[in-house]
Amino acid sequence: MSQTTIYTTTVEWTLEHSGTVSLGNGPVLEFSAPPEAHGTPGVLTPEDAFVAAVNTCIMLVFLWSCERLRLDLAAYQCRAEGTKLIELDHTERFTQVRLTPHIRVKAGFEAAADIQNRVQRALRAAQKYSLVANSIKSEVILEPEIEII
Template identity: 30%
Template sequence: MTEAHEYTVDLNWQHDRKGSMSSPVLNTKIEVATPPEFPKGMPGIWSPEHLFVASVCSCLMTTFLAIAENSKLEFIAFDCNAKGILAKKDGKFQITEIHLYPTLTIPSTEKEERAERILDKSEHHCLISNSIHSKISMETTIKVG
């Protein structure tokens, strides 16, 4: 893997407080808007705040998948809920905290400690989490199924 990568995103304003996001290397466009908590916000559309929290959550998953594969950890399912807290800090709004709630289903209890260690390692190595100032916390659930 090279040392630097570039990710390009294009955004086009549509109307009101809504735009359409795309990338030259992706097929799907995403509508994005001001969230309804703000003046003229639009419900039911992805907001920058949702995408910010989603980037941390999805990075945890992709980092976990890579580490689990390299560690040969067998698992049945991985799910994660995430919650971002938007608050004023030093007079500016920012996402101050992101809480991650991953649930990992493994085939047997004998790999439970190892699974927990790999999830912790995944959180530690998540490049998005390592790129932001928000406090990241993780509450893991391991299931046997």
């Protein structure tokens, strides 16, 4: 049986092209339009938050998958890059989010090829079960670098 969960945020305008966002689980963050849209540099933007949401969700589902596949993860770092398309009528959208995770896994006594296969399974699961990746129109591309140590 399906179930639903509600997540909430509240935004409040502070000045010019800036505001605060109160997240349902507690944190309050400043945000702004990007500098090229008359925003404040060095502050969270909706574009940053969008790309970060994809990146963080994929990572968390990957960690969950690693636990279930009994992978001994040593390190995970992922750079995400969102490609924004600006149409002739000035509408904007992200067409893709490219993630390049650098993953280090401890080998133990198992063959490197077997570990590599399990890491790939965990990555496929992360992409398949990511709430955020499943909720967007943009293509999500994973280009991992996997190191067995």
